[in-house]
Amino acid sequence: MTRLDKYLSDNANLTRKTAKHALHRSDVTVDGVIVKKGDVKISTQEVRLNGEQIFVLGTIYIMLHKPVDYVCSTVDDDGVSVLQLIDEPWSKKLHIAGRLDKDTTGLVLLTDDGQWSHKITSPNNHCEKEYIVTLEEPLTQDLIEMFANGIELNNELKPTKPATLTILSEFSASLVISEGKYHQVKRMFAAVGNRVVGLHRQRIGGLILDDSLKEGQWTRLTESQLKTLV
Numbered sequence: 001m002t003r004l005d006k007y008l009s010d011n012a013n014l015t016r017k018t019a020k021h022a023l024h025r026s027d028v029t030v031d032g033v034i035v036k037k038g039d040v041k042i043s044t045q046e047v048r049l050n051g052e053q054i055f056v057l058g059t060i061y062i063m064l065h066k067p068v069d070y071v072c073s074t075v076d077d078d079g080v081s082v083l084q085l086i087d088e089p090w091s092k093k094l095h096i097a098g099r100l101d102k103d104t105t106g107l108v109l110l111t112d113d114g115q116w117s118h119k120i121t122s123p124n125n126h127c128e129k130e131y132i133v134t135l136e137e138p139l140t141q142d143l144i145e146m147f148a149n150g151i152e153l154n155n156e157l158k159p160t161k162p163a164t165l166t167i168l169s170e171f172s173a174s175l176v177i178s179e180g181k182y183h184q185v186k187r188m189f190a191a192v193g194n195r196v197v198g199l200h201r202q203r204i205g206g207l208i209l210d211d212s213l214k215e216g217q218w219t220r221l222t223e224s225q226l227k228t229l230v
């Protein structure tokens with residue numbers, strides 16, 4: 001049982017205050033009857049706001065295929081946020097679990113579950129991230145060992161944790177890292193005298209970016225996908 005005002009703020013993207021206003025304006029019905037009091041208890045009744053049924057949302061877990069030029073920030077100061085790609089009334093509840101740079105594409109996870117995103121992003125959990133990297137200069141075999149041993153980055157006290165580099169072609173590679181320092185992949189290649197010209201994240205933990213998702217598209221994660229992550 002939940003209070004009606006809480007039910008509205010949890011599931012209809014309203015604050016407690018705007019939920020109260022909606023109730024006063026007679027915008028809310030419970031089983032077809034206008035209800036103005038926020039303390040009415042809701043269990044299985046049908047709640048409608050301006051005629052639209054409000055369902056219990058539950059916790060939201062989303063996989064998004066980020067295009068270039070969108071930013072992984074919830075404020076719009078630096079450009080258009082990836083949140084704008086999720087045209088749903090509840091999208092304002094979400095936060096991003098592990099950011100990508102504006103010019104990076106690929107897998108971004110969004111949720112309203114703070115504990116879950118902490119597990120994915122906390123360095124202590126060593127959650128793997130796999131990137132497909134395109135480079136300006138040809139790749140050399142010696143990089144495999146250098147990245148496996150860890151390399152020094154500018155302005156960092158400790159070397160990077162062991163990373164797995166798989167060379168795919170002269171100018172492209174897969175790189176698996178288990179930490180998420182600022183601009184880490186670009187800085188790792190800069191440290192060995194190369195330059196990243198294309199970067200795409202295709203996996204976080206055991207979760208691979210769904211190849212049916214085009215850039216800008218998203219989907220809610222299934223139970224079994226959630227289990228592959230943490």
Ligand code: URA
Nearest residue numbers: 101104183184185186
């Ligand atoms: N490393 C980077 O340099 N950029 C990203 O967007 C992700 C990892």
